[in-house]
Each structure stands twice: as structure tokens, then as C-alpha cells.
Amino acid sequence: MTIDWTKIRADFPLLARQVHGKPLIYLDSANTAQKPAAVIAAVDAFYRQHNANVSRAVHQLGSEATEAYEGARRTLAAFLHVRADELVLCSGTTFALNLVAYSWALPRLQPSDVILVTRMEHHANIVPWQLVAQRTGATLRVAELRPDGSLDLEALWAAMTPDVKLLAVAHVSNVLGTVNPVAAICREAARRGIVSVVDGSQAVPHMSVDIAAIGCDFYAATGHKLCGPTGTGLLWAKREHLQAMPPFLGGGEMIKEVRFDGTVFNDPPHKFEAGTPNIAGFVGLGAAVDYLSAIGMDAIQQREAELLAHATEALAQIDGLRIHGTAPDKAAVISFSIDGIHSHDLATLLDLEGVAVRSGQHCAHPLLQWLGVGTTCRASLAFYNTHDEIDAFVAALHKVKRLLA
Ligand code: PMP
Numbered sequence: 001m002t003i004d005w006t007k008i009r010a011d012f013p014l015l016a017r018q019v020h021g022k023p024l025i026y027l028d029s030a031n032t033a034q035k036p037a038a039v040i041a042a043v044d045a046f047y048r049q050h051n052a053n054v055s056r057a058v059h060q061l062g063s064e065a066t067e068a069y070e071g072a073r074r075t076l077a078a079f080l081h082v083r084a085d086e087l088v089l090c091s092g093t094t095f096a097l098n099l100v101a102y103s104w105a106l107p108r109l110q111p112s113d114v115i116l117v118t119r120m121e122h123h124a125n126i127v128p129w130q131l132v133a134q135r136t137g138a139t140l141r142v143a144e145l146r147p148d149g150s151l152d153l154e155a156l157w158a159a160m161t162p163d164v165k166l167l168a169v170a171h172v173s174n175v176l177g178t179v180n181p182v183a184a185i186c187r188e189a190a191r192r193g194i195v196s197v198v199d200g201s202q203a204v205p206h207m208s209v210d211i212a213a214i215g216c217d218f219y220a221a222t223g224h225k226l227c228g229p230t231g232t233g234l235l236w237a238k239r240e241h242l243q244a245m246p247p248f249l250g251g252g253e254m255i256k257e258v259r260f261d262g263t264v265f266n267d268p269p270h271k272f273e274a275g276t277p278n279i280a281g282f283v284g285l286g287a288a289v290d291y292l293s294a295i296g297m298d299a300i301q302q303r304e305a306e307l308l309a310h311a312t313e314a315l316a317q318i319d320g321l322r323i324h325g326t327a328p329d330k331a332a333v334i335s336f337s338i339d340g341i342h343s344h345d346l347a348t349l350l351d352l353e354g355v356a357v358r359s360g361q362h363c364a365h366p367l368l369q370w371l372g373v374g375t376t377c378r379a380s381l382a383f384y385n386t387h388d389e390i391d392a393f394v395a396a397l398h399k400v401k402r403l404l405a
Helices: 005-009 037-050 060-080 093-105 127-136 153-159 182-191 239-244 279-295 297-316 343-352 365-371 387-404
Strands: 087-090 114-118 139-143 164-170 195-199 218-222 233-237 255-259 262-265 321-324 333-338 358-360 376-380
Touching (some): 037 279, 093 195, 233 239, 297 321, 343 358
Antiparallel strands (some): 087 233, 358 376
């Protein structure tokens, strides 16, 4: 079946707008993805027709809202090949990783323990572990990269010494685009008794992810990069961990019974969902997953690989432009710098041409220090981008470079 990508692009109302009098070319989907009309409509319909709190009221709207929220959990679970009762819904990857840090790692780690992270992690997969290390006396160890921005697997295996208790690794780097062989990494970790945490923020929107096949202990992802509303995300964890972990936040919904002499907590995943959740957000995220599934994640991955190849080839023609991250297995994220030009200047002038790219350190200071360039520009593609947009972006880059030279 051939897919009409022009028609798919038209599903995204925002992509029709102009910026500074120019047609918008949105190349910042790694930061947050645009939303198809189906997602906007699902959120709108929830508030117009079904709005009520979940799991609290016996009235009709209450059960409709609960069904919509739990339905979204089931949709997400099927999408990721896991059980719905092992999926904690939360505000995003940042919350999900902090939940693991505070509920799993903090009560367990000792001063002699090591937490292993990689050089390419987002701050959300570094700082929570640093905070745990400070409080427990554990040490943070860093697995380094090869020059092409792939993980040095020999060095990673060597770093997995018996004192390592937890390994935190990105599935896909938000700066380099590197796709890490997480199944092999988690298998090796499990063999050595190391608990593995995978940050799937940049993977789930771009490829078919089967968490069960990866074999990790924890997998975190964020909804707004998956064409869903902001403030939505998830943590999948092995049932044994969810059962053993104490709650992170206390409040309504996460309890079975509260007495002043002791509280009985709810079963997982509800034990970790204190308070009123982002119900409408998850209804929107469920619609986003339905939308992406109808296109097919394999087709999306293929489309983005074609766009990446086109953009990489065109950018290579620009004198003085360097692409950071050239691993063979790479998602459609292109970080680059141009000799003698600051990335903020590039991004600012590109914006005047209607092109939205991100500039700076991309919440990955240790990686940027390793790259030795201070900051980069990042063009991140999605299936709704077009080959014409890539040509227009490259033409704008030529123009901006001439202006700044
Ligand atoms: N990890 C990675 C790899 C990311 O790209 C991001 C988002 N930039 C995050 C974690 C944090 O996600 P959120 O801000 O949605 O919690």
C-alpha cells in the first residue's frame, strides 16, 4: 500500500500556518511533535461531552471518563507490547525517570554501589541519578562513545562491574540520533544482575517499540513527542518492581484505605498515580497512538529514513558544515554546526525564513562538552515533513550562511 504523505501532512492544522510571512517548516519534532486534528478533536470531545473525574463518581460521566482514561492505558500498552497493569501513566519521561530514582533506587542503593549512565543521556536521565547518588553515597559512572556517536559497547561491557546496580540508557539520542542496541544492552545487564532503565522518549515516536522484546526493567516515554498532548507520559516497569516499590507521591487514587494508624495502598499501577491525572491529555494520547498505528510505525520509520538520507546528503554540500552523530543506526535527528557561526545566530535567521530548528545544548551538557562545540543547531524530522521542505531548509541555510559569513 502506498501512503499519501501529502494527505497525512494535511492532518496537522498547525503546519499550514506561516511564520514571519513564510510557510512554516517545522524541524523541531524531537523537542515536541505537532498534533493531528484527530488528537485535538479527541481532547475537545472529552471536554464537551465526557468531562468528569476518574475512579471516583458512580454517575454516568464518571464512568465514561474512567473508561476513556483506562482505554488510553490499554491502547498505549498494546502499542508498546506490554500489560496495561504494568503501565504507570504520568506527566512525562522526566517524571517517569524520577519515579524510578526515588522509589526504586533511593531506598536500595548503598555507598559501595555504582549507577552507570552513558555520555549521550538527556539531563532527565542524568540528574535524578546524581540526586540519588548524593543521597545514598553511590557513584555515577559514565560509559563513553565512539567518534561516530555510537556507544562503545566494549567499554560499556567493561564498565558493567559487579558493583553496578543500575544502568540508565537512552534508546535514541536526542542530539546525535544514535539508535542504541538496547535489547543487547539490557540482556547483558540482566546477565550481570544489573537493573536496566531505558529512556525511550526519542524512540517511541519513530519506530515500532516492543518493550517486552527489549527485556529491560523500566522503560520511560513522553506523550507530547508522540503527537499527543503535553503533560502525558508513561513508565513501564516489571510487575515485581512495581509491587516492591513504595509510592512516590501520596494522595487520592493511590490508596485502598486510609486510617490515621496506617494506609493501605492501591495496586499498581494506581499506587503510583496520586491525585487527578491528566485525563483529557491521555484521551488525546490514546487518539495519537490510534492515528500513528493506522499509518503504521514501520511506514513512519521508513519515511523518516528517506527524509534523513535526503537531508544528510544535501547538508553535506554546505562548506564548513559538520554533522554531529553519524552512527549507522540513526533516527532522523541532525545536529550540526557551521564553522565560525554561532548556532543561535543560525537558528534566529532560519526562523526569519520560516524554518524552526532548535539551537543550544539540547539538555545534554555532558554530550555537548564531549562534542567540543559549545552548542549545535538541531533539525529533527518527522513523517509529516516533506522533501520540498528539506530543499527549502537547505536553501535557507545557504542564504543565512552568506549573510553571517
Ligand atoms: N529524554 C530524552 C532523550 C528527551 O529527548 C527528552 C525531551 N527532550 C526527555 C528525556 C524529557 O522529556 P520530558 O521533558 O517530556 O519529560
